Amino acid sequence: MQLTATDTPIEGRKTPPPPPPATITFESNYSKNPLGEATFAAMCARLPSALWQTARMAWAIDRLAVVLLVTCQVLTGVAAAVVLAFTAKAMRHFVGNAPVPERLHAALPALVIIATAAAVGRISSALSSYANDRISPGLITAADTALVEATCRVEASAYSDPGFANRQEAAEVGVTRTTMLINDAQRFMSALIRMVAAGGVLTALHPLMLPLLLLAVVPAGAGAVLSARVDYETHYLNLGDRNVRGMMRWWATTSRYGDEVRANSMTNYIIYWYRTLSQRIDQRTLDAAPRTLRIVMATSALGGIFLLGTWATLAWLAATGRLELAVAATVVVAVQASLGALSQLVINGAALFHTSLYLADMRAFLDFAAERASRRGEVSIPRRVDEIRLEEVVYQYPGKDRPAVDHLSLTLRRGEILAIVGENGSGKSTLTRLITGILLADKGSVTWDGADLASADPSGVWAACGLVPQIFAQWPLRARENVTLGQPRTFNDDPVWEAVDAVGMRDAIEELPKQLDTLLAREFFGGAELSGGQWQRLACSRALYRRSPLLILDEPTSQMDPRGEHDIFAEIKSIAADRITIVVTHQLENTKIADRIIVMQNGRITEQGHYEELSNGDGLFAELLALAKDR
């Protein structure tokens, strides 16, 4: 594909080549990405706990299956050992000097045991696969759900912690690897049991053989561990790019943004960008390939030399009469079996180690999320809030060099409608996050009826909030749940219809194929879609349905027609007596309903008063109002 900055090059004008995707670095001005600081030794130290936690998860999911798995594993290993031991026995009879029928007769009991043990081994192996199939889906769901839940429960400020998104991405990869762990552990265990058995037989035949074999396979194990390390390092280097590529993929392909992508001729650039980023990821993987090759070649060569040494020693022992020929033949079989088991042991051990590296990332994220979970205190908030007071509140986002809210004091009383206005970035939304306790003040205090939000139980605080954020979710749920989400269900739909009526959405809902039962997601078969303004009305109805003592609406009508806007503000006014209402808006005419308007600049309140007062003054409010009218 020819690289163009846009789909439609500007005629007769030279345009610069399109910029490649930004380099994702792990450093920020203020702190380092913790993932970047993890040394290989530190990662290895996390493995036992990651394995232990996963084993506990599996135990919690299906104890019976875990017991079955372990039992069958032991049985499979024991059966393999029996096969090997009795093969050695049978071999002794076969290589004797007696006539063939006699030799066969003497070997028969051993052969029967071999056949029985082989059958037991096969059956246990099938049963352990079944147990594995029973554990795996539950395990991956448990890990995935734990990750989603942990992320939902962190303090909102944790999202701004450096490297949060990368840690989360690493944890998600860990989730997908969870099922591999069972397989790896299963194979490792079975190889271990076979190894113990074969090794025992081999040592009984000649004590020198096992150490020699160990030498032969240790290089392969070391090679597998070193290759796993290279693979993990590549994965780590690619983490940021994979994360941003995943995000871009969703934005580019979701129908929600399809109009923008097409009508602004973005397709070529997005595809160019996507391909370039993918190639960058591929390149890192390719760069790692020669390292892996060198490791495998060197360790295989070393292993080969040691193996040759083993066979040479065996030949020397037999040639010099130090080992009977009949025993030497058995040793050959035992060496083959031990070699197979040993190789499996080290390869699966390395695979287990490899998988554990990813699991450890998942565990590290879960631990981090647990540390950053809301843990503020037990102070409860009254169901009816009379006063919210902010005193000298300061809040600065991590990585920012000045506070978004700066020494701000404000008192709100029940029955009051407060309008917050100000230019973009002046701190209005941050102020609402502080009032609702989504963010906690760095300095100063926010109290609800005297209870400091820093030590109040957040679920109690949020139960008393109704919030329409600037960017609200369009949940792929039924229309009913889009209204009631976050609230206990009622036995009938009357309160839902009441909230729907309050935002003038009854007709629109009644026209949906299944009314309140309609799935609001056009992406899915049977789903329906609302217009932008209708979605916004629904977000408002969601907040109104809660009948909360604090109602906050951040640009609630930006997508609404004048009728919708009028209805919403009329509703806000009619229910205002019972609660504290805050409206953030750039539509200054809407502030007429407010009992008080505050104007924010650089995180501070610079003016406050009634609409008439401020519009006739000579401050920012009057200036913005004049600009709004100047068309």
Ligand SMILES: Nc1ncnc2c1ncn2[C@@H]1O[C@H](COP(=O)(O)OP(=O)(O)OP(=O)(O)O)[C@@H](O)[C@H]1O
């Ligand atoms: N999650 C965040 N992480 C870091 N900085 C943020 C974050 N959210 C907001 N900011 C910064 O804080 C400042 C205040 O932002 P805020 O969203 O409160 O402004 P606002 O007045 O609501 O703006 P707008 O009118 O555009 O909605 C801005 O400088 C912004 O860049």
